[in-house]
Amino acid sequence: MIIAEELANEADRRNDFDSVVLPPVPVGIAPYHGHFPGTLSVSAETLRQYVSDILNSLSDSSVEIVMFVNGHGGNGETLRNLTRTVADDSTVDLDAFLWEWMNAVEDHVDHAGELETSVLLHICPDDVGKLTDGDAATWDDTVDGGVVNRFTEEFSKNGAVGDGTAASAEQGEQLFETATDALCSFLNRVI
Template sequence: MDLAARTWTDLAECETRLALLPVGSTEQHGPHAPLGTDHLAAAAVAETAADAHDEEVVVAPTVPVGVSEEHRAFAGTLWVGEDTFRAYVGDVVESLAHHGFDHVVVVNGHGGNVAALREVCGRLTRDDVAYTLPFTWFDGVTSDLPMGHAGARETALLRHVVPDLVREERVEDAREEAADRWGEWVAGVNLAYDTDEFSPNGVVGDPDAGDAEAGEVLLDEAATALCELLAAMADR
């Protein structure tokens, strides 16, 4: 159930305790993929899982800006600090819980949000506000496609979910200038804080390694994993 499209009277009648809160970022995804990639992906995974799940699930509106300062060198990237992000996500979950939706999965599309989400979800759970778990879609799949950044997994998913937003004519260039790994590592330490230090166009990995069909498989896998998590959460 898409919360924003319903009325308050619909929500008052809704008896489920399960809710999904999609969160992502607005940040560069190379020359070929939209700035909204991470929040579009999170919303698609949340909607698909809610449709597939056998119990009713409320899907809250997506939080579109996250912890992405590492992409600040690239035009259009927006970010908030970890404190702001944790506080905002925490308050949104608290308001869901106020209406009885007190089993919440935060469905995440951005790696830079992971640490902050683990912490805020733990806090909300320990404080008995809501049983809250973070789920990062690309960690929930077992695909052979490597993750990268604006690489195989994300580009494949976008080709399935929002094909018009992938600039196919730029994929070849995106691929040529891409870095082959995230960061610049010495002694287990990443020397780089910002993406442009190791990737001139912001891409890591091969954006052309997965087609729309592979993207559909990824979306199904992520949604199935999320349904599994919702079921385990409800049983606990």
């Protein structure tokens, strides 16, 4: 959420059109992290209903386009489906798009791995805790065409994937700039 909010704010500062950054959604879809104490999660239905209610509250305003700036992989499918629903609904007077910073950078972004941690070191270095090295397996590990891992604890002792110890604020600044440029470019394409 921190990365997505900072990217949205930076794109808002850089763009030449009238825009507003709405408050972020603080809790997303993350039941696969649930075995780690303190994990908060909502269902896909809850996220969809919450975001739909926000869209409905905007439909009577002068807002024409809503851009979901997503920073959590677990929310992607639900938000992607919601943008399709909005686009297909002729009774709604606004359009919605999904943009994910994780897809705007060249490399694969692991959960609490090098890239995600680097961006956080750039944005909020005092809030980054102990950097850890995650385990080698991922959610995407497959055997005979089937996904093996369903929960993070099945392949990670600490919830991290990848090597957060290799992160740096300098790399995070470069990634942040790349992602911001991509977001601004995407906004200009759809607006």
